[in-house]
Amino acid sequence: MSGEGSTVLTADLVRTRCRGDTIDIVRVDAKQVAEAEALAARILTVAAGCVGCARGELMEALSAIECGPKEVKLRQGLVKLALDAATFSDAPEVDYPARRSALFLAAAQARKAGTFQRDALIRAAELGEADAELRSALFGDLREQALLLEAPKLAPRALVASYDPAQEQALLLRAEKVQVRFATLGPLGLRHLFRKLKFLRLLYRFRKEESGYVLEVDGPMSLFGASTKYGLALAILLPTLRGTAAFELTATVMWKNHARYTFHLAEAVAPRPPEADISEEVAELLRGLQRLGEGGKAKKREKGDASAEPWSFAVSSDVLELDPTELIVPDILARRGETAVFVEVLGHWNRDAVFRRMELLAKGTHARIVFCASDRLRVRESAITLPEAASLYVYKHSPSAREVFSRIERMGVAAVPQLSDLSARSSS
Amino acid sequence: MRLVFAAGTLEVHGEESASLTLPDVIFDERTGCLRAPAVSYAKLVRALVGAKVPFEDQARRYANLTLEARVVREPRFYQSEALEAWERARGRGVVVLPTGAGKTQVAIMAMLKKQRSTLVVAPTLELVRQWHDTLAATFRVPVGIVGGGSHQVEDLTVTTYDSAHLHMDHLGSRFGLVVFDECHHLPSDAYKHAALSTIAPFRLGLTATPERTDGREAMLATLVGDTVYRKDIVELSGSWLADYDVERIFLPLDPDERAEYDASRRLYRTFIAKHQIRMSGPQGFATFIVRASQTREGHEAMAAFRRQKALAFTARAKLATLEELLHRHRDGRTILFTSDNATAYTIALRFLVPIITHQTKVRERIDILNRFRSGEYSALVTSKVLNEGVDVPEASVAIIVSGSGSIREHVQRLGRVLRKSGTKHAVLYELVTEATTEEHTSERRREHSAYR
Numbered sequence: 081m082s083g084e085g086s087t088v089l090t091a092d093l094v095r096t097r098c099r100g101d102t103i104d105i106v107r108v109d110a111k112q113v114a115e116a117e118a119l120a121a122r123i124l125t126v127a128a129g130c131v132g133c134a135r136g137e138l139m140e141a142l143s144a145i146e147c148g149p150k151e152v153k154l155r156q157g158l159v160k161l162a163l164d165a166a167t168f169s170d171a172p173e174v175d176y177p178a179r180r181s182a183l184f185l186a187a188a189q190a191r192k193a194g195t196f197q198r199d200a201l202i203r204a205a206e207l208g209e210a211d212a213e214l215r216s217a218l219f220g221d222l223r224e225q226a227l228l229l230e231a232p233k234l235a236p237r238a239l240v241a242s243y244d245p246a247q248e249q250a251l252l253l254r255a256e257k258v259q260v261r262f263a264t265l266g267p268l269g270l271r272h273l274f275r276k277l278k279f280l281r282l283l284y285r286f287r288k289e290e291s292g293y294v295l296e297v298d299g300p301m302s303l304f305g306a307s308t309k310y311g312l313a314l315a316i317l318l319p320t321l322r323g324t325a326a327f328e329l330t331a332t333v334m335w336k337n338h339a340r341y342t343f344h345l346a347e348a349v350a351p352r353p354p355e356a357d358i359s360e361e362v363a364e365l366l367r368g369l370q371r372l373g374e375g376g377k378a379k380k381r382e383k384g385d386a387s388a389e390p391w392s393f394a395v396s397s398d399v400l401e402l403d404p405t406e407l408i409v410p411d412i413l414a415r416r417g418e419t420a421v422f423v424e425v426l427g428h429w430n431r432d433a434v435f436r437r438m439e440l441l442a443k444g445t446h447a448r449i450v451f452c453a454s455d456r457l458r459v460r461e462s463a464i465t466l467p468e469a470a471s472l473y474v475y476k477h478s479p480s481a482r483e484v485f486s487r488i489e490r491m492g493v494a495a496v497p498q499l500s501d502l503s504a505r506s507s508s
Numbered sequence: 509m510r511l512v513f514a515a516g517t518l519e520v521h522g523e524e525s526a527s528l529t530l531p532d533v534i535f536d537e538r539t540g541c542l543r544a545p546a547v548s549y550a551k552l553v554r555a556l557v558g559a560k561v562p563f564e565d566q567a568r569r570y571a572n573l574t575l576e577a578r579v580v581r582e583p584r585f586y587q588s589e590a591l592e593a594w595e596r597a598r599g600r601g602v603v604v605l606p607t608g609a610g611k612t613q614v615a616i617m618a619m620l621k622k623q624r625s626t627l628v629v630a631p632t633l634e635l636v637r638q639w640h641d642t643l644a645a646t647f648r649v650p651v652g653i654v655g656g657g658s659h660q661v662e663d664l665t666v667t668t669y670d671s672a673h674l675h676m677d678h679l680g681s682r683f684g685l686v687v688f689d690e691c692h693h694l695p696s697d698a699y700k701h702a703a704l705s706t707i708a709p710f711r712l713g714l715t716a717t718p719e720r721t722d723g724r725e726a727m728l729a730t731l732v733g734d735t736v737y738r739k740d741i742v743e744l745s746g747s748w749l750a751d752y753d754v755e756r757i758f759l760p761l762d763p764d765e766r767a768e769y770d771a772s773r774r775l776y777r778t779f780i781a782k783h784q785i786r787m788s789g790p791q792g793f794a795t796f797i798v799r800a801s802q803t804r805e806g807h808e809a810m811a812a813f814r815r816q817k818a819l820a821f822t823a824r825a826k827l828a829t830l831e832e833l834l835h836r837h838r839d840g841r842t843i844l845f846t847s848d849n850a851t852a853y854t855i856a857l858r859f860l861v862p863i864i865t866h867q868t869k870v871r872e873r874i875d876i877l878n879r880f881r882s883g884e885y886s887a888l889v890t891s892k893v894l895n896e897g898v899d900v901p902e903a904s905v906a907i908i909v910s911g912s913g914s915i916r917e918h919v920q921r922l923g924r925v926l927r928k929s930g931t932k933h934a935v936l937y938e939l940v941t942e943a944t945t946e947e948h949t950s951e952r953r954r955e956h957s958a959y960r
Binding site for chain 1: 514515516517532534536537538539543544545654657658659660661675677678697698701704705798801802803804807834835838839853857858859860861862867869871872875876879884885886887
């Protein structure tokens with residue numbers, strides 16, 4: 081089963097308003113909320129009614145939802161966000177390529193022999209005779225044939241509430257650089273932000289002014305000319321900024337006909353400072369590992385084996401240096417005595433980061449580390465040979481604590497220096 | 509002084525760097541060092557060597573190789589000329605040769621000449637596979653693939669433009685020679701970074717048609733080098749490429765089809781006239797989509813637009829002619845080209861021929877092409893994915909069922925059947941439905957010497 085992947089809108093779905101050299105998104109304002117929620121409700125109702133239908137049919141049904149001329153992009157955007165939250169079937173169990181190959185080979189042979197008769201070949205293949213029937217019997221594995229298994233579990237209000245933040249992110253896809261002003265910043269927020277900047281390989285200038293702090297973000301290549309090369313990274317950074325502190329953002333955006341516009345965004349409400357600084361996915365994995373660790377401890381106690389220490393799990397506060405250009409900020413630290421194994425959950429955002437890590441690790445590592453990457457990143461565990469002390473775990477929906485635990489156990493006996501010898505250093 | 513590769517750029521570290529005048533560098537206050545785009549590596553090194561400045565090159569991570577070809581092929585005269593011209597340009601430049609003329613051989617000769625770690629960048633996974641197989645068969649070294657779910661980096665590696673754009677920030681120092689196959693793809697906002705972010709001092713661009721409708725081919729000079737050698741189809745056909753004929757067949761709509769075509773066209777034209785949409789303008793079609801999605805009248809106009817296209821693409825007379833051509837060439841290898849996937853699927857179902865589109869998985873694509881090469885399949889249908897990306901010397905018939913007005917696309921499609929094989933005589937049929945927009949489209953795409 082698969083969801084739709086990213087929840088960032090594409091640039092063509094953003095509603096913008098340009099005035100002079102500034103650009104802003106057309107927000108769902110207080111007057112439109114009721115109308116937008118009604119539209120969202122219709123989209124969600126259609127989707128719920130289409131469970132079991134093919135994607136093509138669902139899309140057709142959704143495109144038939146009528147709306148006013150000004151709401152077309154709103155409808156398309158809401159549809160995209162709703163589909164992101166829906167679940168479609170994975171590749172079907174039927175071997176469609178084999179089915180196609182059998183029929184096409186028989187047809188090719190008949191054509192060469194001068195006996196080609198379409199209807200007879202189709203009857204012999206027993207795949208149905210009507211065109212629609214044959215199409216679905218032969219090409220049931222196409223994307224538009226994927227079945228909607230689960231409608232989005234969203235209330236209309238939540239769907240509409242996610243729309244403007246998604247538009248803001250989409251606008252930043254075309255950003256060349258971003259300047260952010262913070263009135264105040266705490267150390268936890270800063271660590272959170274710098275960690276993300278490193279992860280996204282962005283460069284920044286940071287300065288303190290009377291009114292607060294100014295952060296200018298772009299990438300190494302930006303020095304030689306404006307480029308939207310880092311737009312995706314800047315868009316991904318936005319939720320991190322929101323979790324850092326109240327801020328004012330100014331971005332230079334390349335929009336219509338390659339013209340440059342300035343985009344302002346102010347987030348006045350300061351968020352609660354990040355405490356554990358981990359995502360819900362990591363928190364869930366940590367809880368699972370802690371349960372397994374406790375279970376192991378109890379088993380050892382039952383067996384009267386008090387000497388062998390069980391694994392303990394905590395949020396990691398280390399930064400590992402893979403090479404001078406690549407730092408890893410692991411999410412979880414597993415310890416048993418002097419043995420340490422790190423876990424980093426790469427999720428489904430940054431495919432490039434996975435490959436960079438694998439490539440560096442293939443040359444050897446000073447630390448034991450398990451990387452967890454979603455299969456939505458289209459990476460395979462067998463794509464690269466890793467040393468014994470490193471492991472890539474590709475998971476389907478969310479990382480399984482049991483699988484990660486078993487890899488930690490295996491890795492616990494891999495030959496690498498002990499914790500005291502690691503080149504890890506604390507970043508806090 | 510040190511040169512360091514950093515995320516697609518070069519950093520120049522060391523106090524003495526401040527007193528030097530170096531090409532393309534700018535002081536980067538974010539990191540407190542001089543920075544240049546990676547593409548300037550060769551220029552920068554030459555400047556430092558010329559000024560007799562000692563420096564530590566930490567950027568270069570590519571290797572000198574000792575490649576040997578398992579099979580030594582006598583190069584054709586134009587392949588040798590192309591290599592000489594490329595060498596004279598310091599190993600940077602674009603070679604323009606028709607499809608089937610042996611561009612891959614020019615790249616292999618360049619690799620043997622330069623003996624550096626080499627990255628080949630190709631537009632499709634099918635071409636990546638073909639390059640991988642050719643390089644693996646030619647040299648006694650492992651060949652890596654980056655893209656399509658693989659990430660194996662070797663001294664000889666093949667990748668797609670998409671993957672090169674994504675990974676060059678960290679792979680950009682690993683290769684001394686980069687071959688950009690079908691390099692007309694390179695001058696786009698995204699793909700250009702595949703060339704800008706690598707230090708490779710040697711660069712070879714290969715294409716049959718460097719010209720782009722947006723005129724950006726001029727960027728190739730910076731990204732790869734100037735065009736150093738060029739030969740067109742008419743200069744090589746007969747001796748080095750298969751002889752060929754081009755046959756344009758005009759087909760009428762049946763009376764009921766004509767009536768429906770005219771009615772549909774009238775309906776959609778009335779809509780765009782009412783909304784003052786200029787379909788030939790750059791935003792014409794996008795505006796039509798937006799307007800059409802707003803009202804029931806718009807939905808009907810869009811349906812009419814699709815219907816009149818479908819009628820022209822799959823007119824009864826066209827399908828009957830297709831049947832006759834498939835029968836006539838049943839012992840050969842025929843590639844059917846369409847302008848859209850819907851028509852390709854219609855033809856696959858109607859004539860029961862295998863189909864390759866962007867949705868066809870690699871395994872099935874390989875299976876279809878292998879069976880096509882072996883002759884088990886005598887025909888296959890595709891929309892655009894095989895315009896550049898199938899190397900079947902046995903293919904001798906191309907049928908353009910429908911296409912765009914792009915000259916490049918049309919030349920590429922012809923190129924699919926021009927690879928010389930024995931005494932093969934290739935033929936390209938263009939099926940055009942009379943008195944429809946197809947006539948105008950056909951005229952536009954034939955403005956090339958190969959069709960005169």
